[in-house]
Every structure is written in structure tokens, then in C-alpha cells.
Amino acid sequence: MDWGKTNIWLGVWEHNPGAIAFYKQLGFKKIGDHVFTLGDSPQRDLILKKTI
Known part of the structure; x- marks a missing residue:
């Protein structure tokens, strides 16, 4: 299946x-x-990306 997408994050x-x-x-x-x-607590997510 090709949906024309190049990255996933x-x-x-x-x-x-x-x-x-x-x-x-x-x-x-x-x-x-x-x-x-x-x-009440600030948290941090790391944003990760992969080329598909």
C-alpha cells in the first residue's frame, strides 16, 4: 500500500x-x-522521526 507518505513521527x-x-x-x-x-507537572516528550 502506497499512500505517498515519506515519514512517520x-x-x-x-x-x-x-x-x-x-x-x-x-x-x-x-x-x-x-x-x-x-x-501540575511539566513533562517532556522526545519527538522521533523515521523515513519510510
Whole structure:
């Protein structure tokens, strides 16, 4: 199936080393980060991208 897309991206919590390692093994690269609030606590997701 070809939908004309060239990249896939996702966010993963910066304090989840297992998930980060998993996605990096699949070829994802960090392209940025995003801060969000969970309750009263600011959290950071790493934004990862993979060319498909």
C-alpha cells in the first residue's frame, strides 16, 4: 500500500529509556522535543522521526 507518505513521527516520554531504545533500534531519530503538562507537572516528550 502506497499512500505517498515519506515519514512517520511519534512522541515518547523522555524518562522511558526502554521505549526510546526500542524506537531507535527501529531507525527512529530524535528531531525535537515537546513539553506538556500532566496534572501540575511539566513533562517532556522526545519527538522521533523515521523515513519510510
